[in-house]
Amino acid sequence: MRADRLMAILLLLQQREQVTAAEVARELEISERTARRDLDALGMAGVPVYSIQGRGGGWRLVGGARTDLSGLTASEARALFLVAGPASAATPAVKAALRKLVQALPEPFRAQAEAAASSLVMDPQRWGASRGEPRPPRFLDALQDAVIRGVQVRLGYVDREGTETERTVHPLGIVAKGPSWYLVANTEAGRRTFRIDRVSSADPTCDPVHRPEDFDLAESWRAIADEVDRKRTPLEARAVCAPRGIGVLRIGFGGRLEVGGATTDGRIEVVIRGNDERTLAGELAGLVEWIEVTGPPGVRDHLASIGTTLVERYG
Structure with a gap:
C-alpha cells in the first residue's frame, strides 16, 4: 500500500501548487508523521519535490503544479497504470487521479498507459479448494505486453486432456482469478478463455488486434465466471x-x-x-x-x- 500512497501524494502535488503534511494526512487518512516520511521518500526516490519551512510553508514540485511527468519511461507508465488502473484494487482516489495523470504523460505513452489501465481484472474469489500460491505462469508477462501493445499472438496451448494445439489469438485482457491467471482473447471460433499456466508458447506477431469497440474486460469476465459457475x-x-x-x-x-x-x-x-x-x-x-x-x-x-x-x- 505504500507505493499506492506515494503515487497518490505525487498526484496531489501535480494537481495543487502546494500541499502540507496535514493535508496529505487528511486526504489519505494517515498520520502526519507517515505523510512527512512519505514526502521525504519521494525526494529520496528522485522526484523533484522540495519543502518550504515556516508559516504558510509546505511541499511543492520543482517548476510548480504543472510539472510534466515526462520523466516516466514508457514501461514505467505502463506499469503504473497496470497496478492502479480502473480494474485494479487501488483506492478510488488513486484511480480518479490516474485519469488526470494520463493528460500529463508524453503523447507516445498515453495509448499504452490507457491500454494497461484496462488490461487486467482482479477476481479474488477462488474456484474450488485452495492449492497454495503458485508462481506467476511463464508467459504472463509476454501476454500482458501483447494485450497492452494490441498485437496478435501465435499461441501454443495444452488442454486439460493433454492435447497441444496452436492458433492465432487476439488478446483482449488478463484476469487473476484467485491464484490462477487467464487470458481472454478472440479467436476464429469466437471469444475464448485460456489458463495461462497451460500456455506452451506465446509468439507476438506484428498484426494488430481486432478489439470490439464496446468490449469491457470486467463485464466480459463476469459473464464468463457466471457461466463457469453454472457448469460447476x-x-x-x-x-x-x-x-x-x-x-x-x-x-x-x-x-x-x-x-x-x-x-x-x-x-x-x-x-x-x-x-x-x-x-x-x-x-x-x-x-x-x-x-x-x-x-x-x-x-x-x-x-x-x-x-x-x-x-x-x-x-
Whole structure:
C-alpha cells in the first residue's frame, strides 16, 4: 500500500501548487508523521519535490503544479497504470487521479498507459479448494505486453486432456482469478478463455488486434465466471427462507444463491445451486431453522435421510 500512497501524494502535488503534511494526512487518512516520511521518500526516490519551512510553508514540485511527468519511461507508465488502473484494487482516489495523470504523460505513452489501465481484472474469489500460491505462469508477462501493445499472438496451448494445439489469438485482457491467471482473447471460433499456466508458447506477431469497440474486460469476465459457475454447479434446489436467514445464505453460498420475491406468508423464495443432490442436501441440512426446501424431490429425500440418521444417532 505504500507505493499506492506515494503515487497518490505525487498526484496531489501535480494537481495543487502546494500541499502540507496535514493535508496529505487528511486526504489519505494517515498520520502526519507517515505523510512527512512519505514526502521525504519521494525526494529520496528522485522526484523533484522540495519543502518550504515556516508559516504558510509546505511541499511543492520543482517548476510548480504543472510539472510534466515526462520523466516516466514508457514501461514505467505502463506499469503504473497496470497496478492502479480502473480494474485494479487501488483506492478510488488513486484511480480518479490516474485519469488526470494520463493528460500529463508524453503523447507516445498515453495509448499504452490507457491500454494497461484496462488490461487486467482482479477476481479474488477462488474456484474450488485452495492449492497454495503458485508462481506467476511463464508467459504472463509476454501476454500482458501483447494485450497492452494490441498485437496478435501465435499461441501454443495444452488442454486439460493433454492435447497441444496452436492458433492465432487476439488478446483482449488478463484476469487473476484467485491464484490462477487467464487470458481472454478472440479467436476464429469466437471469444475464448485460456489458463495461462497451460500456455506452451506465446509468439507476438506484428498484426494488430481486432478489439470490439464496446468490449469491457470486467463485464466480459463476469459473464464468463457466471457461466463457469453454472457448469460447476448444474443442480438447482428451490426453497423458501425466513427473511432473517437471507444474510446467512448469502454468506454461505455467495454467487450460488439467487433471491426471488416474497411468498404470501412473508418468506422469501430462493434458488441455491450445487453439484449434486447428496452434497447440496448436506450443505442445506444445517439451515433448517431458516429454510424449507421445496424441490427437487431428490434433495428433499436426502435431507429426510440425514434427519433420520441424526435422530437415530443423537436422539
